[in-house]
Amino acid sequence: MLWKCLLCGYRYDPDQGDPDGDVRPGTPFEYLPLDWACPECGAGKDMFRAVDEDLEELEEAAEEDGER
Ligand SMILES: [Zn+2]
Numbered sequence: 001m002l003w004k005c006l007l008c009g010y011r012y013d014p015d016q017g018d019p020d021g022d023v024r025p026g027t028p029f030e031y032l033p034l035d036w037a038c039p040e041c042g043a044g045k046d047m048f049r050a051v052d053e054d055l056e057e058l059e060e061a062a063e064e065d066g067e068r
Contacts, residue, residue: 003029003048010040012048 003012012032017023020039023032029048037044 001029002051002053004051005038005041005043006047006049007043008038008041010038011051 001014003014004010005012012018012029014028015025017025017027018032018036018039021036023036029045029050032045034045038047
């Protein structure tokens with residue numbers, strides 16, 4: 001399960017954590033500190049939405065993200 005920032009499209013991968021944010025690999029999104037914010041745009045955790053890796057392309061298409 002990945003978590004995606006609704007503002008900039010950054011994806012939090014629990015397997016990788018957030019090295020820049022001092023989050024160790026293997027940290028579930030739920031375990032992030034409440035003041036953790038998107039490393040790309042600074043959005044709070046409430047701006048993140050869980051995405052299924054298999055469904056992600058569908059979601060991106062629906063949002064007209066255009067990155068892929
Ligand atoms: Zn962001």
